Amino acid sequence: MDNVITADNLSLSYKDFETIISKATFSIQSGSFVFITGASGSGKSTLLKSFYGAIEPRQGSLIVGGVKMNRISTSKLNFLRRHIGIVFQDYKLIKEWTIEKNVMLPLIISGYTGDVSGAQVQKLLGHVKLSHQAGKYPPELSGGEQQRVAMARALAHNPILILADEPTGNLDDYSSSVIWNLLEGANTQLKTTVVVVTHHIPDGLSIPYKHYHIEFGTINEIA
């Protein structure tokens, strides 16, 4: 099976500050479900950021979806991001847009219009149990509901890779279960690779997964 992410001697740091990830070598196979855990400040979110090009490798190489992330051009980065779905801990929804339009964002960017995107958005809003909130704006929704919208948005364009940073960090049990079910569903049914950064791996997951743990800047696979 192909690798979606390949890191070779990868080191990450913010400008000239201390190295956060040091000489990491690992790979994530296409269609796998991966958890990255670690203590606060261990660098797990930084590692996730490097997967979508928000931070460039300082040393070593990183290849995501066949695209080399070292000194990546803006157009290549945009192209890659159009094939990735990202879920952030702070949701990152556009406040001035309705829920429906927020979910539609990746489709708008990819150039889908009208009925195709409308039907896809309605289907996803149904999956996250928010069809009745389609016309509302993010500030009118609870944190859990907003995260479910962000989840629907991440799935809207059928990405090859979903990156989730603490997706259930501040959520109630119901919203958390909806999010995990969707991530599991995307992985099992659509064969989408899922990488989740979290403090705790949820109990009762029905799918096989890989687990990497970050400690003192090094990444170790937990058997």
Added chain:
Amino acid sequence: MKSLKNHFSLIIALFTVLASVQIYVAVDRTIAAYESHLKNDYSVIVVANKALTQQEFKSMSSMVDRTEPISTNQVLERLKGEMSPKNLELLKLTLPKFFRLYLNRFPTPREINQLQTKLEKNPAIQRVEGFSQTHDTVYKLMLLFKDVVQIFSMAIAAVTSLLILKEMRLWQFQHADRMSIMALFGAPVWLRSAVLFRLAIVDAIIATLILCLAFFLIDYYGFLTAQLKTIGISVELFNFVNDALRSLAIALGISVALTFTIVMFQHEEE
């Protein structure tokens, strides 16, 4: 309300630029109309030792529009009682011929001098009077007025462009969240900045409409037109097709170009 205030800032700045350009255009037209008015009154006097035809004058200079001989009969009439008819006839034969030359445009002082030189080259012409002293003063005053308006318009355009740039930076800041989220999902620069371009285009159209309305009111109440008529000038201060289109092109050009500048600047920073 805050958003409306931001729109007003850009609309007013754009309107100021458009108004200053239109004022310059109107002054230019007024001066052109005044030049035409002066041209009709202005003529060069030529004294020659023989009768010259209009064609002969035209062949000397392409500026000559038409000529008119000045009759000497009035002078000779006055001398009738003091001279014998024989002497009077002799005087009539020896008197030089006077001509008034009308030009096809209002000449610059330099053109008057060139015309004088050209005419004086003809051996039949004894003297040319261009009244350049009087002409000079009027013409230079007009040019000075035009230059002052031009400099004033350019200064306004420069200052307001800086204000527009500042305003657009504020817009960019206001929409920074949305633009960064769109960037995370791979939106190209033009798509992320579409909201800024849309605002710039809408405000440019509104500013042009306000300018049209302002000049429509000036035209409707006619106080400026009445003032110009007192000095014999009739001029169209604002053409609702050509001037409106030009103003729209300027407003769109400025706002879109400045938006493009800040978007590219932001892109470089990223």
